[in-house]
Amino acid sequence: AQSVTQPDIHITVSEGASLELRCNYSYGATPYLFWYVQSPGQGLQLLLKYFSGDTLVQGIKGFEAEFKRSQSSFNLRKPSVHWSDAAEYFCAVVSMTGNQFYFGTGTSLTVIP
């Protein structure tokens, strides 16, 4: 069965520091992977996606993610965090039927001055 695990429930970083959010997936074939961000009381905004090709994908707001098949991971990174990046981050994988996304439980990011 497909699933997504985000091991870190909450992460706190200082503004300007680098960031890495972990995502591990379970999937029987080449996955389609996504990272979304959710600000309080808002919907989800797509940061980036991986369908195929280059395993390092660039997204909006300076985010990138690297697909590593051998580790079943799709970690999200940003070299320098801004206070406005404080939000909830969700990793997702498309089901093999394409009918639904499976979401991780999310990582809450706090940015301190």
Add this chain to the structure above:
Amino acid sequence: NAGVMQNPRHLVRRRGQEARLRCSPMKGHSHVYWYRQLPEEGLKFMVYLQKENIIDESGMPKERFSAEFPKEGPSILRIQQVVRGDSAAYFCASSLQGIDIQYFGAGTRLSVL
């Protein structure tokens, strides 16, 4: 280019009443998905619809919940005889085609008193 529109944003119901949640997909999108988010959890898939058809309702509770996406008008998620456990944020997403980026609305936050 309007995004996915959900209304109402907030809905308060007493136990036993009916809740109707509406979702207008992005222009040109014919695929609609409904998800439910409980506090401190990720999004859980409920149902996937195309115009006038339910494609996958494997995540929908068997009783009291129904969804439709008519030829004209928004998609509707209907919850009959609501109970306190139905209190959650309900998100709608749409896509241009299957296995594609899903664009999310801002959600409807249902509170059952």
